[in-house]
Amino acid sequence: MAAVRVVPGRITAYVHGSRPRPYRAELRLPVLSDEAWEGFLDAVCDRPDLVAALLDGGIPRAVADRAARAGAPLPPEPGELRPACTCPDRGRMCKHTAALGYAVAGLLDVEPFALLLARGRDEESLRDELARRSARPRRPAAPVAAPPRRAAALPARGVYTARERPPLPEPLPIPELPGEPGPFPEVAGGPEPDALAFLAVGAAARAHEALRFAVHPGSTGPAGGRARAEAAPAVDPLPELSLWHDTVRLAATHPDLAGRRSLSPLFAELARAAGRTAPELARAAAAWRQGGPAGLEVLETVWDPPAGDFDRGRSALVGQGLTPVGIHRNHLTHRAGGHQLRYGRDGRWYPYRADPLPAGAEAEEGPAPGDWWPEGPAASDPLTALAALTARTAATGRQ
Structure with a gap:
């Protein structure tokens, strides 16, 4: 589990599960x-011992009791x-949030003020307010008027023309990892805070x-920073997108919408x-996770590639004993193995795998x-x- 992060109204952590990418x-x-x-302040400030305990970094049970009342x-x-x-x-609390709960319990043992931060007040401002309220008022001494002092003149030209x-x-x-937003207020007639x-x-x-793209061009791909088996050409991470393409990008890269079959209510509403x-x-x-806008184009369109690389790709598959190989425009399909390669306009091959055939279907179909x-x-x-595709198939146990 990554470090637990506490902000007002929210406690988060990235928890490793069965997949390579951790869950949020x-x-x-x-x-x-x-x-x-x-x-809360009125309830504890009339007890100097409780104020001293809070200023010392602890939250006694008496503080919680008085605050609740x-x-x-x-x-x-x-x-x-x-x-x-x-x-x-889809359970109310999965094992990852349960693990986060155990981690929070351990965090509160060493950092009790994390609870106050989760409730909306940071430690520094709360300490300042406690110290201000518990301080005894003092009558200020009469100020002694000081003679006016003229500031030394500093010519702006000398500042802006300095060579060093x-x-x-x-x-x-x-x-x-990217940062996380704080809590959003609920405003009548406004958008939902969760949205x-x-x-x-x-x-x-x-x-x-x-x-990341600006600092290391080409180091980030269209799959949201995920490591790729082969370096892809540099892609603008902020391209102009249509409504559908931007929806696909959001579904593919948003931390709350990860997974191939995560058809949650939020995902369905987005669709x-x-x-x-x-x-x-x-x-x-x-x-989109496979190749960004180019990968989506390969999914949605077919085209007739020129002779050359496409023909050599078919010959390479035949040379590996994958026969028969069906050809349909830019698609090479080995139906018996459930494998397909699609040739993109960017000169790259995009692997596809078939879902299992329904019971009673003929393999030749x-x-x-x-x-x-x-x-x-x-x-x-x-x-x-093709090698990456077959390796993933073997790893998931699906033939």
Whole structure:
């Protein structure tokens, strides 16, 4: 599990599961209102011992009890804690959010103020307010008037024409993961806070990708920074996209929409907003993860490639004993093995795998055109693309 991150209203961590990419587990709880915090401060500031304990970094049980009686509960009350995770488990609390809960319990043992931060107040501002309220008022001494002092004149021309200037500081390193938004308020007539958070997470991920691309051109691919088997040409991480293409990009790269068959209500709603079904969007998202806009074009269009690389690719497959190999425009299909390679306009081969045939179907008939699924990274060599496809098939135990 990665480090636990606490922000007002949200506790998150990336938890490793059965897939290479970690899941984003999250625990949400409401932040306390300003009125509740005022009640909390009034309740503890009349007890110097409690103020001293808080300033010392601890939260005694008496503090939590007084806060609850003042309408400012610190530990989550029943029904307040809302778990969420990017894994496909549809249970209320999956094993990844449960693991996050255990980690939070350990964190609170060493950093009790993390609970106050989750409720909406950071440690520094709370300490300052406690110190201010608990300080005894003192009558200020009469100020002694000082004689006016004229500031020394500093000519602007001398500043701007100086030849030697201090060097610029080194830029901050690129964070390993994009940042996360804070809690959004519920406003009457405004958008849903969860919808705003969803879009903000996607925007942060896209900005993070653009930053990586700017610093290391070509090091990030269209699959949201995922490592690829072969380096792809540099792709603009912020291209102009149509509504459908941007929906596919969001479904393929958003941390809350990971997985091939994660047809969650959120995923289905995203598909309906674009006028498509959830399975159509899931298939298009797989193509986007495979090759970005070029991968989606390979999924949605067919074309007639010129003689040359395409013919040599077919000969290479035949040389590996994959016969018969069917040809349909830019598609090479080995139906008996359930494998297909599609040649893209970018000169790369995109591997596809067929879903299992229904019971009673003849193997010679093969899958229907819509049953082919993008699987594995694209490659400039057809045998490399096919090898990655067969390796993934063997690893998942699906033949």
